[in-house]
Amino acid sequence: MRILLIYHFFQPDPVISARLFAELAEELEHAGHRVTVFTGNRLIRSDEKLPPREEWNGVEIRRFSRPNFSQGSNVGRLFNSGILQLKWLCGFFRRRREFDAVLVGTDPQFAYLMFPLLRLMNRRIRLIHWAFDLYPEAILVNSPAWMKRLAALTKPFVPWAYRRVDAMVDIGECMRKRLQTYGHGAECATLTPWALAEPSEVPESDPDVRRELFGEAKIGLLYSGTVGYAHDLGPFIGLARECRRRGIDAAFCFAGYGNQYKVQLAQLTKEDTNIRLAGFASEAELERRLAAADIHLISLRRGWEGIVVPSKFFGALAIGRPVLFSGPEESCIARWIADEKLGCVLDDASEAALHFIRELGNKPEVLEQARNHAWRIYREKFSRTAVCSRWLRLLAER
Template identity: 45%
Template sequence: MTSSSKTPSIILMYHFFYPDDVVSARHFTQLAEGLYYKGWKVRVLTTNRYCRYSHKLITPKRELHNGIEIIRVYRPPFNQANNYLRVLNSIYVLVAWSIRLLTMKRSDVIVVGTDPQFAALIFPFLRLFCRGKTLVHWCFDLYPEAIVADKKGKITYLAALIAKCFMYFSYKFVDIMVDIGSCMREILKKYNNKITYSTLVPWALVEPETIELPDQDTRTNLFGSDAKLTILYSGNMGKAHEFTRLITLARHLRDCSDDIVFCFACRGNRYEELVKEINEQDTNIRFAGFAKESELSKRLGCADIHLVSLKDEWAGIVVPSKFFGSIAVGKPIIFNGPENSAIGKWIIEHNVGWVLTDNNIQKIADKLIQLKEDSEQIKQYAQKAQQVYKTHFSQKSVIQQWDTLLRGKIK
């Protein structure tokens, strides 16, 4: 840990934290650890439930982990798949956090994430009882925008308008708004254009130093022994993701080059819908189960190209973290999503893949057929992708940006 005459202090507030292995919990845990080793006194206010296993309790209520003080408030085992219970859970957690904060020592900085839903509603309370402190909001997704994107209808629209009024009020108390992409920032600026904005992305959980050779057993298991070019979708297939163009691309290739093989290794509430779209003629499309973290590196490394998707209406509301994980291991991207989204812009700016649209499916299919016979060009794409990640998106780079940003804003 670095030394200084005055140790800056920070409180991180997020729904899930160590030992939970859900991706966002890992990011907050690694941010906490990174700031601790840069000389911060770090406390974390979280809950005592796992994200995917709400029936399981995390103990103890208070512990010291890698220099970080973790405080867990009790949270009822509400089913997060139920929208009404999820909102009730948010209210409960924010009230519990507010009560717990009243007994905690003040901190130079407080960072609040976007889980539970509408977590930003706690900012007026933080300003009232933590005067003079720097309040930061790290936005992984946006509510109520996500609710509107997911469900249409007059009732949903009316509820969103009401919720936006509350969010508009709460955002007035934020000092620094940290987004994870340019489209998200544009949405946030409609609420409050006068505060400090910064883009700090969620880095990849797997960051190899070099591009590793593919594990042949894993490659064969996912794609078969005859595949010459392998294309992988790994991760969640949820409400924000789209797969129609990806299937169309695969079918274009099937008819002229069936040794270019796609594998969807995923889970999520659209996974069954995806499976039903595939028929017996789709011989170049395969499926695999969700990977354990211990197997993730091998799986990500065995494909030549990765797939990332995002529905147009979700641009700026979420940013698929698969993008960062893919280029971290040196994989170029086929992005099935809007060109003007953050990922679309990064791919074009850094030349780390292709943005798939209705108008260029055949063009990208032709490019993939060319790459199948050009292993040297595939290696060049891989090296470029990993170098871009290390320069712009790595954990080391982003945590350094966090440290610089926060130290410059301490009141």
């Protein structure tokens, strides 16, 4: 099958979604498909321009130029999105008979507006949408007023655009429910992102890294990754204070970055002696950092369920660590935790979470079982091999 992938960022960009699309392209190519990628010519955190054409591991990469408007600016993102989509549509028109299937991601914003035009240019093509996050919902939840008004203007066009899609791929059941409210009628599948680090066995903690992050605490809890508008560190800070008050020997480390990281940590005081901070870890250091913790912290604000699914969840399981989740009980992460016994959900009372931390800290055999179980569930349900096998079955159905 001749497959076209369309996504804003791609190899060699280190951003997680770009890496996932690159690894999916590799898997499709290894399975015998011919893969072409339409992407942008800039990295997400660099001014560097990438070459317009490249062949990478058998995959044809076609990069379309865009201005260097900041992705951190709402106006900049809009201009980048519009320019790229117009250029991709022109590129597709010239090669519209070369492909059997087109897979489109959710970056840049409003990418779904291309669906009707892609369908018009080739009515026989199989059109697949892989939704990592939802627009305009993400804008409507938390954006300046003028962006919300603009997003609201596009919302009536979403059902019309989605009805052109043959297969709608989400990354969680709560996201699927939001997508189905548009009445798209497409074939549905849940294909989650996988972790970038997938050790072949449950790794042990590096004593030096553990001491750097958690000191000599009996049990270490780690938040690693982005802190944005969809995340809230407040419940974890409150839990850390309650652990200190009750004499539970636990250390919390926030190794994050993002537009809300410093804002949310401004509430820390000198009394928060069991809370530590750490900077960004390179990919080479990431596995050792993740393995240094006993429990990983995952956060999702209420109202964001089904709009985004934190990829930290899959990274924690891949490294064989149970998770403590602060977020809506109806979210897919909370359900996976409950169904597969992967950790604990933090509620307002916090008693279950305190018991969870105390038990894993006082019973090494329980902690060891939790590690092995998390790693096994990841390999069976969420690993690159498991998910890409489902991708291949989805593509083979027609």
